[in-house]
Amino acid sequence: MPDRIKHRFSGVNLPQLTVMSCMLAAFTVVLVLPLFSLFSNAFLSKTGGFVGLANYARYFDTPSLSVSVWNTIDISLVSTVFSAVIGFLYAYALARTRIPFKSFFKYTALIPIFIPTIVHALGLVYLFGNQGILTGLGFHTELYGRFGIILSEIIFTFPQAFLMFYVALEYADGRLYEAADSMGVPPLAKFLRVALPEVKYTAVNVFFVCFTLAFTDFGAPKVIGGNYNVLATDIYKQVAGQFNMNMGAVVGTLLLIPAVLSFIVGRLMDSRNTGTISAKSTTLTIKKSRPRDAIFFTLCAFVTLSFLTLIASLFLGALTKYYPFDLSFTLKHFAFNMSTGGMGSYFNSLEMSLLTAVFGTVFVFIYAYMMEKTNGLGALRKYGKLLSVLPLALPGMVIGLSYIFFFNSPENPLNFIYGTVAILVLSNILHYFSVPFFTATGxxxxxxxxxxxxxxxxxxxxxxxxxxxxxxxxxxxxxxIFMYYFVNSMVTVSAVVFLYSAHFKVASIAISHMEEAGDISQAAAMSILILLINVFVRLLYELIIRLMKKRARRKEAI
Amino acid sequence: MGFLEVENITKKFGRQTALDDINVSIERGELVCILGPSGCGKTTLIRIIAGLETADGGRIYMDGRDCTELPASKRNLGIVFQSYALFPNMTVHGNIMFGLRQKKELPRDEANAKALEVLRLVDLLEHKDKYPRQLSGGQQQRTALARAIALSPDYLLLDEPLSALDAKVRVKLRGEIRKIQRALSVTTVMVTHDQEEALTMADRIIVMNNAVVEQIGTPREIYNHPATPFVANFIGMMNFYEREGEVCAIRPENIALADRRDVYDASAKIQSLEFKGPLTRIHGILPGAEEIFVDISSEAVDNLSLRENSMIFLRMPEDNVMKYSEGSLI
Incomplete structure (x- = not known):
């Protein structure tokens, strides 16, 4: 029936089809093809022959390598438990108690987001290292190794845990608590039987998100890992140190496992966790309770104080002549050595982050628009939706490594972007794609x-x-979305560590090189510059949003 | 051939049939209502006429031209949606200009003059610089209407245009829409589930149910001679009862009361009386346990001092009784 065939195509609008196809093709080139080359390399020998699982067998037969698997699981598990518990209590304090200074606590909790993970570790070195401030006060800790990594990952993952729990706790169904009150349920039971079940799905999500973040983090183990090997540092040693690309690919695929698991669990939970908050929900009125507030206030103060101390130590290191021996003020550490990247690396970071933010925001928004507001194109749309959530499961190092395999291959016509800012921007847009996509779709x-x-x-x-x-x-x-892209691109290490070139070094990498070269004060100074620009961008965002709300209210009042 | 011709239109969503071989012909300048319960396919039909949805089979002709494959933008129509879909970031005037400015051949001052003209027509001139959320529901509705007619469309499509409004505003706007439609004599298709709206506004009504057209006719034809029991039951109040293997139907107001000694067609026991102002509706039970509703003047109820459990005798004039073959009853 020609009639029928004609109808099938009549709903398709040619410009829309073209835009959608181009976007999906671009996505395929920067996501699917590189991943494919990563996977295929895990099954190849150095000379390029197919060896099946031989690389994996060799990996697990070499104790010095396979021990990293257990180490990584160990530190991820411990840090996840800590950050989930603290994150929950912190969020509970802000959402369900009457402690003062809530907005101060809320913003200081986000501090770790604004600096690279390398810097969390750096701050710890300042506090607990051999010449650390707290070490000087009598705190002796074995910082380098397991303890340091765990501490650092707790700091890294805490904001995520806090934010996720906060969103879950912020909107409470007051009816449940009124019902519990009317039945005379005591406070502790109310907390255990009403509040905790409310966040059980969130808790599972938090667990997986934090675990994956800690599992794949490169910055902290790089600085304070000492001889304690984890997968992320292994992959770097294999690739950048020994040029053993196939073994690197093997570790890369291992790095994917928790992310893929969490991705699957996350999808399953999303389908089940359809909000119980309905229009009929009443807002929760928080009762007065001095002992409760005192306990939670102490906790929040402790966490906040820790973060502020961490930041303060960076300032102390960056602004004094020769910490800890000469504490007189100086700005000389901001005159960075050219050998480790210099001021140029900071401007490179700004350039990369701005480009990522501009192109990423445009791409994400148009992509989300095509997915959300066009009709027909069934199969293409399904493929597009799949692609949009995949980056959630991709650690930065895996993206970086797969880009080496894919874009550095001489046969690739896109080879020319290798070593330029373009490949860094592409990897960042991809790495941080999913969250902005959900924001735009929402x-x-x-x-x-x-x-x-x-x-x-x-x-x-x-x-x-x-x-x-x-x-x-x-x-x-x-x-x-713009802010998210910018801030994350400023602090990322894992995605760019394989991809930056000598001509285009970025600030987060420069920090790690300064630290390696012993220029700790310069590393601290650079960290402060990153922190400042990120905080500035965040404040700018908050200001604009506030102004927009004000304007909208004025418009309504006319 | 009509000004708008819908020919054998079929549409399925998965296994669900939304439209099953729909044929409709609409004349130039007519206002036609598509009336039916929710889920009957009326919204799908208007979306296919608009070109926002594609049919699985069949053709759409507009002014004799086959438009089946044309997108909405090429059909020269104005649409008012149930949600109005006013652009919230533009003023009333801006909403109307947005479409007018797309016409390259229309100079800016002429576009502006046109916008002011339609705003005057819907009586919103003084509100032209307001944003949609500053308007009342009725004003928003009129803005949407103004926007739809500003481009001088060949067809005006209204998808449940009044259902988001409260009862009083709804009645007032019915008249206004009808007045504007007449003044512009624009061919109009309106979807509604409100039978009163359809009866008061339409030149002709298309009654739909379960993906098919049950009847097409003027409001009088539809009311007085419903073609199927569904139409009879859906529009107005209707009594159904069985006689000699046939399904008979009569409206409550067409039943007359008779005296016990007169010739009568049926007797009933009064179950309850519902006072509705000038009329009273009697809810009675026939000997066969069938329900029957009878509307008579409240005055007569008083005169006859009818009350619960009293017997009444009913006459059902042959002219007013509709007969349907058995099994056609829903």
Whole structure:
């Protein structure tokens, strides 16, 4: 029936099909093909012959290598438990108690997000290292090795745990607590039987997210790992040290396991965890309780104080002449040595992060728009949705390594981007794609589907609707995505460590090189520069959002 | 051939049939209502007419031209959605100009003049610089209407345009929409589930149920001569009862009361009386345990001092009784 065939294609709009196909093709090139080359290399010998699982067998037969697997599981597990528990209590304090200074606590909890993981470790060196401030006060710890890594990963993963729990606890169904009160349930039982079950799905998610972050982190073990080997440092040694690319690929695939697991669990939970908060929910009124507030306030103060001390130690190191021997003020550490990257690396980082933020935001938003607001194209759309969530399961090091395999191959026509800022930007856009995608999709879902229908009936081209209606209405989400991309690109180490070139070193890498070269004060100084720009961008974002809200209120008042 | 011709349109969503071989012909300048319960396929039909949805089979002709493959943008129509879909970041005036500015051949001042003209037509001139959320529901609705007619469309499509409004505003806007439609004599298709809306506004009504067209006709035809028991039951109140293997139907207001000694068609026992102002609805039970509703003037109820459990005798004039073959009853 020719009629039927004609109908099948009549719903497809050619410009939309073209845009969608181009975006999916680009995504395939930067995600699927590189991963494919990574996997295939894990099964090849050095000379390029197929060896099946021989590389894996050799890996697990070499105790000096396979011990890293257990080490990594060990530190990830311990740090996850700590950060989940502290993160929960911290979030509970902010959402469900009446402690003062809540917004101060909320923002200081985010400090670790604004600096590279290398810097968390660096701060610890300042505090607990051989000449550390606290060491001088009599705290003797075996910082280098397991303890240091765990401490560092707790700091790294804490903000994630806190934020996830906070979102879960922020919106409470007051009816449950009113019901419990009316039945005379005591406070502790209420906490255990009502509050905890509310966050059980979140808890599983937190566990996997933190575990994966700690499992794949490269920065902290690099600085304070000592002789304690983990997978992330192994992969680096294999690839950058011994040029054993196939073994690197093997470790890379191992690095994927928890991420893939957490990804699957996350998907399963999403389908089950459909909110129980309904329009009928009442807001929870938090009762007065001095002992409770005192306990939670102490906890929050302790965590906040720890972070501030960490940051203060960086300032102390960066702004004094020769810590700890000469504590007089100086700015000389900001005159960075050229050999470790110099000021240029900071500007490179800014350039890379801005490019990532600009191109990433544009790509994410248009991509989300195509997924959310176009009709038809069933199979393409499914493929697109799959691609959009895959980056969640990809650690930065795996992306970096797969990019070496894929883009550095001489046969690849895209070989020319290797060693340029472009490949760094691409890897960052991909690495941090999923969260912005969810943000954009969420914002677009809130918009009336009929905006597109009305525009269509008025013969308004789709790009104009996107530009003049959907984008302005989603501006808060767009700014959030921009900020997310910028901040993460400023602090990332794992995705770029394989991809930067001698001509284009970025600040986070420079910090690790300064630390290696013994220029700890310069490393601290560079960390401060990163922290400052990130905090500045964040404040700018908050300010703009606040102004927009104000303007919207004014408009309404007319 | 009509100004808008829907021919053998079929649409399935998965296994669910939304439209099954729909044929409709609409004349130039007519206002036609598509009326039916939710899920009957009426919204799918209007979306296919609009070009926002593609049919699995069949053709759409507009002014004699085959438009089946054309996208909405090429069909020259104005649409008002249930949600209005006003762009919240643009003023009332901006919403209307957005579409007008797409016409390259139209100079800016002419576009502006056109916008002001439609705003005057819907009586919103003084609100033109407000944002949608600053307007009342009725004003938002009128803005959406103004936006739809600003481009002088050949067809105006209204998808449940009044259902988000409260009862009073709804009644007022019915008249206004009808007035504007007449003034512009724009061919209009309106989807609604509200029978009163359809009866008061439409030149003709298309009654749909379960993906098929049950009847097409003027409001009078539909009310007085419902083609199927579904139409009879869906529009207005209808009594059904069985006589000699046939399904008979009569409206409550067409049943007359008779005296016990007169000739009567049925007797009933009064179950309850519902006072509705000038009329009272009697809920009675026939000897066969069938329910029957009878509307008579409240005055007569008082005169006859009818009350619960009293017997009444009913006359059902042959002209007013509709007969359907057995098994066609829903």
């Amino acid at each position: 914002a677009l879902k809130k918009l009336d589907r009929e905006y597109e229908s009305v525009s269509e009936s008025m013969n308004i081209p789709r790009y104009k609707t996107l530009l003049l209606v959907s984008a302005p209405l989603s501006l808060p989400a767009i700014l959030e």
